[in-house]
Amino acid sequence: MKPRPAVLCPVDFSDASRGALRYGRAIAQHFGTRLVILAVEDPLLTEAVDLGTGIVWNPEDTRHELEKFDRRVLHGNPLEGVDVEYHVAVGKPAKQILHVAQQEACDLIVMSTHGLTGMRKLFFGSTTERVLRETTIPVLATPPSEDGPADLEDASRKVGHILVPVDLTPASRHQIQVARGLSEALHVPLIATHVLEPVRSPLAKKLHLPSIEVERKARAQKALADLVATVPAPLHPEALVAYGDPAEEVAKIARDRRAGLIVVGLHGSPMLGPRMGSVTYRILCLAPALVLALPHEAAAVAPEVRADARGVVHK
The missing domain is CATH 3.40.50.620 (HUPs)
Structure with missing residues (x-):
């Protein structure tokens, strides 16, 4: 059993x-x-x-x-x-x-x-x-300063917005879907973001960086828009491409947009490094928000403990 x-x-x-x-x-x-x-x-x-x-x-x-x-x-x-x-x-x-x-x-x-x-x-x-x-x-x-909610309704007020930083790998779709379920359950808007890191290479001086950066941004915006399109319009999903240090930018967006919950992936990627990665842990250190970390192995927040798009609990 x-x-x-x-x-x-x-x-x-x-x-x-x-x-x-x-x-x-x-x-x-x-x-x-x-x-x-x-x-x-x-x-x-x-x-x-x-x-x-x-x-x-x-x-x-x-x-x-x-x-x-x-x-x-x-x-x-x-x-x-x-x-x-x-x-x-x-x-x-x-x-x-x-x-x-x-x-x-x-x-x-x-x-x-x-x-x-x-x-x-x-x-x-x-x-x-x-x-x-x-x-x-x-x-x-x-976070250590968080005194916690009285109930889920209070948690919804504390969260305000859900921020989902993605690296645009295949794992990002699962990350967005988990955030979507939480957005439905808490009745709060969802913001998906991707941070473009500056190109750091000895070859940078030989490359035509302006055109490369324009192309990188265009591709990121297209991929992020496709992800956000899977989220129902009533949740007011938003796509935001930023530029700079990933952890610092995510923390800044969380502060500026008053996002009380950040949904991050723990999978590794060529951009973010090994499993969990320094980016995820630095987000934990820098962002004044709850952080829900999703391991690559997990199918969801848990089949038995998640809300679907209608906020219905699956057991």
Whole structure:
């Protein structure tokens, strides 16, 4: 029997992970999935507790902390139609997050890009990067300043616009279709963008760059227009070709157009580099927005946890 769809939300008890948990809650409640809340303890910390107090560390202690944290974040409001599960692991955070995601057959990981430092070590940041490099399911990364929504309607107000930076490879079509479903579900406009990087080559001086750049832009505009044409007009899709550093331009567009959600691909390409690539991670660092990262292996946000063009949930 196939397990019920699940959203995994790793937390480190920081303010940043409060916002991530609220997003995880809103998604789980809207789609009626399980909500798996995970805490990963540092082995050195558990050993220090044992040595410093003479008391053997028990995972139930952390599980109890998780439950209290959850109640504070959710203000004690029960989640209707959502089964909440609390998991505790010991080890390297990224490895444990990916392990639990696979073990629990999770369809989405929701986590903050940054968290605590000090006794609990740096939970996010480098951890988020590794999760993004190795994940086979979509990851929704929330900025540390994001306090999270009360519900999906509140999330829609926070998002405002969905920005979809594409590299115009075959994977871009899937990226656009996922963003289209989200645009339908949240009732917000969609902006598709492609950033042309400057030509950097020792041969640049010998080339007739003005004519080359005109041709590059024309081709990009045509390809982007074809992609946007697959999005229904009522969603007010927009195509935007920019020029410059991809990550910086995407972050600038997100700020200028008040796009609260960026849908990016984690696939590699000749232009963007290896899987995930520096561009995707730099967008995470630079853009003040939610980032939904889609691995090439994922067929969608998850067949069981996605909305089609009519906003109908598939299960």
